[in-house]
Each structure stands twice: as structure tokens, then as C-alpha cells.
Amino acid sequence: MHETIHYRLATVLVSQPGDAVTPAHLARQIALVASRRDRAAFAALFAHFAPRVKSYMLRLGASAPQAEDLTQETMLAVWRKAERFDPALAGAATWVFTIARNLRIDALRRERPTADLAEIAEAASDAPEADGLIETAQSEGGLRAALAALPDELATLLRLSFFEDHAHGDISARLGMPLGTVKSKLRRALLRLRVALEDQR
Amino acid sequence: MTARHHPSDETLLFHASGNLDEAHRVVIATHLAGCPACRAAVRLAECVGGDVLDRLEGTELAAGALAACLARLDAPAPVPVHLAPPPGMPASLAGYRIGPMRRPVRGLGIATILPPASRRAGLYLLEVAPGMSMPAHGHGGLELTAILRGAFEDAEGVYRPGDLAETGEADDHTPVALAGETCVCLFSVSGKLRFQSWLARLVQPLFGI
Ligand SMILES: [Zn+2]
Helix, strand or coil: CHHHHHHHHHHHCCCCCCCCCCHHHHHHHHHHHHHHCCHHHHHHHHHHHHHHHHHHHHHCCCCHHHHHHHHHHHHHHHHHHHHHCCCCCCCHHHHHHHHHHHHHHHHHCCCCCCCCHHHHHHHCCCCCCCCCHHHHHHCCCHHHHHHHCCCHHHHHHHHHCCCCCCCCCHHHHHHCCCHHHHHHHHHHHHHHHHHHHHHHC | CCCCCCCCHHHHHHHHHCCCCHHHHHHHHHHHCCCHHHHHHHHHHHHHHHHHHHHCCCCCCCCCHHHHHHHHCCCCCCCCCCCCCCCCCCHHHCCCCCCCCEEEECCEEEEEEECCECCECEEEEEEECCCCECCEEECCCCEEEEEEECCEEECCEEECCCCEEEECCCCCCCCEECCCCCEEEEEEECCCEEECHHHHHHHHHHHCC
16 A cells, blocks of 8 residues: 555656746746736746646546647636736645636536636635635745645645545545545645644744 | 534545536535635645646647647637526526426425436435425435525534535434425435435435436
């Protein structure tokens, strides 16, 4: 079981964070796209995010052409929605992640027009965050430090949950762990993540 | 109105990761609209998603992908479609059609919103008269109930509008609608349903399982 997890760890975490592009730098590029439709800033965002978004789509089972399309759509949405990016609410990577996730959901949805669930949730979320954990998580290195404080197994499960279907126990099947165990470990991982973020404040 | 019953942390995580079935997603979204605490939990999970994305090793795009994208930047954005929910229903049901309300027995109404499919959860609108028990349990899968009107009670306590009941494979409880208003809920379930005794034979065909 542990071997499986470490194998998966290797495939999920191949690239180490950082590679010279800081989150603050990426957030500035989004602000430049928003304020003056800056194509050079957009190209920088494309260079950083598009290959990652393509990997994300591929890992979730998209074919290469689908992954390519969804990546184009994601980056186009980055351009169009840049004004709505609020660095106080989400870091650049988190914001791009939510766009990519929503576009993938739309693409998979049964053929029927429906409203954008994320926008409905957004519209209802004027109230300020009560606990301030999000700010800590989005502060430079805050979330990374909190994730690093988790035992490897929990951090890995947490990351894997972004690539596996919930309803059918894919993670559980893949790791040979009962679904109940996976759930309780995920619950513990989230709890410890919160504690680690609180400790930073 | 502060909700007293919430989805589990791991269900909120799967909601944030985009890996919940559509039926479950709609029920969770119904709860999120009225629950800042759960919205914060989803946001935190989305931060993890950002970290996951950032750490992925990139896959090279097709030749000319950037140029193709740049060429599309000035095209007009698609006009967003404004879809209204069915009358009296929450915003999370915008664009959805509620099937005909069927009444297999006195005091119980069931309307299908999303029929179940082989690997997909079903989504239903339930109307349960005071004193009636809820008709079904999903066993072997996630089951979510968002209360829209009225109230019901089970071993965990009383559920009112805004609350969300999450039950899993291990639960075997019998929620009962409380006196007063008819209890109206959104109900999503994956896996096979198991109905209670005599109700089973009446209701089973309606759920299409
Ligand atoms: Zn809640």
C-alpha cells in the first residue's frame, strides 16, 4: 500500500514548486491583463499555466485533443475574467484551478444548459470569511508550509482526491484501502491542514 | 439562518475538486448558498487545488497553441445565458427541469430532476407529508438531502431549511417529516436504493433503479 502511495506521490508531485515564477508575479500578470489587456502578461500566464492545465485535464481522463481544447478555453477565460480576479480571495493558481475545474465540469455535463454553479456560489458569498484561514493559505508559502506539515500519506491522499472520482471509490480501489478509511484519512488531513494554518497565524 | 447540519469535510473537498456527481453537486450548491462556513471550507480545498495544479509537470501543447489562443482573444465573449430556477426553487436548480410529481402513496411526492445512470447519481425533489417517513436510503453510496421547506427528524436531530443531511453506506436510520408544513427536499443518491418494506414495491419503479 505504501509503495503505491509513494509511486503516486512521484507522479503527482514531479515538479517542485517555484521554478522562478512566484505566485505574486503571476497575480501581477493577471492584474495587468485586467487593467490594460496586456498581451505580454497573458503570454507569460499562458507559458506558466497552459501546460499544467493540459496535464490536469489529461490526468482526469481527457483525450489529448480534449485536453488541448479545454486548456485553450481555460486560458481564454483567464483573459476574459481577469477583472474578476481578486488576490484577496484566491491566489493565481487557485483561481486558474477553479476556472479549469468548472470548464471540465461543463464539458462533462449532460447535454443541457444549466447555470454556472460556481457563479451562484460566488454571488452568495459576499460575507467576509469568518476564520481568516484562507488569507493565511494564500499568503506567500502559507499553504505549502501547512501541507508540508502533514504526514506524507495524508498530504498525498489530499492531492490524489483532485484526480479521482468520489462516488465510485476510485481512490480506495487504487490504493487498496476501504472507502471508509480513505474518507476518515481525508477528514483528518483537512483538520490537520486547518490546525497547521492556524499555527501560522 | 445558520445551518446546523453540514456536509462532511471530505464531501466538501470532493465538491471543490470537481469530482462529485452532478446530482450531488447541485445539492451541495444548495447548501453552500446559505452557509458561509462551508463556503470557506470549499475555498480552502480550492487552495489545495491551486497547489496541485501548480505542482503538476506541464505537458507540451500543440505547436502554435499560444498563437491560436492569442488570435481568439479579441473575439466577442459568448453572451452569458441567464437561466431561472423553476418557480419556488433555489438558484442551484437554475436551468434544471423538474419532472412530473408522482404520488405513489398518500403523503409522498417524488419528482425526478436527473435520472440515475450507470455511474451517475440521481437527483429528485421529494415532498413528504408530516409524520411520513422519508422513502429511501442509498446503500453503498453517498446520499445527500437539502431541506428546502418544512423539517424532518432522525437520530442526529432536527433538520430545517438550509440544513444538509449526509448519509453513507453504513447508515440505517429513518428520518420522519415533522408536524406542520410538508417537508420539501432535494435528494441525491448514488448506488442502489433500498426502500423500506411495503413502500419499496410502490416506489422502486419511480426511481428507475
Ligand atoms: Zn454548511
